[in-house]
Amino acid sequence: MAFAHSPFDSEVQNGRVEGKGKYTFPDGHVYIGDFKDGQFHGEGTIHFTSGGKYEARWAAGLAVAGTYTFKDGLKYEMDGWDYCTESDRRFYSERVNGFRPGEPQLSNDPAGPPTIPVGTYDVGDGFYDPKDGVVHAYEGGDSVRVPEEQEKEWIVT
Structure with missing residues (x-):
């Protein structure tokens, strides 16, 4: 059973997420793995929108041990x-x-490297355009996110 209009796609017992399931974060990252009492618990992987992933053993919502693998296969x-x-x-x-x-x-x-418009900055998850203060996707130029002022300053200096 999945919650209606929920970021969860998981089994539910006693009103809590239990067993195997999937959780989609607001930023698009996705956790796939074990849940217990509504928390990440057991084996599970967070798949980042950048292509990297964090495979971990979880206990009551906290990562106990894990490995981060970059998009290209390099393990940290x-x-x-x-x-x-x-x-x-x-x-x-x-x-x-x-x-x-x-x-x-x-x-x-x-x-x-991706081709980005002249006057913009490559920031890893897209390109930053100082004209509108937004990070855009490499392909299509759709808005990805709005960086905080401190990050904007860091990008352009």
């Missing part, structure tokens, strides 16, 4: 992190696939 490691260091500036795709002959790779995406 708290200890011994050796990606993008002073001694090795290669992109992850170059570490996995080697260097391609020809033009240099300018982003971690072997297809190249």
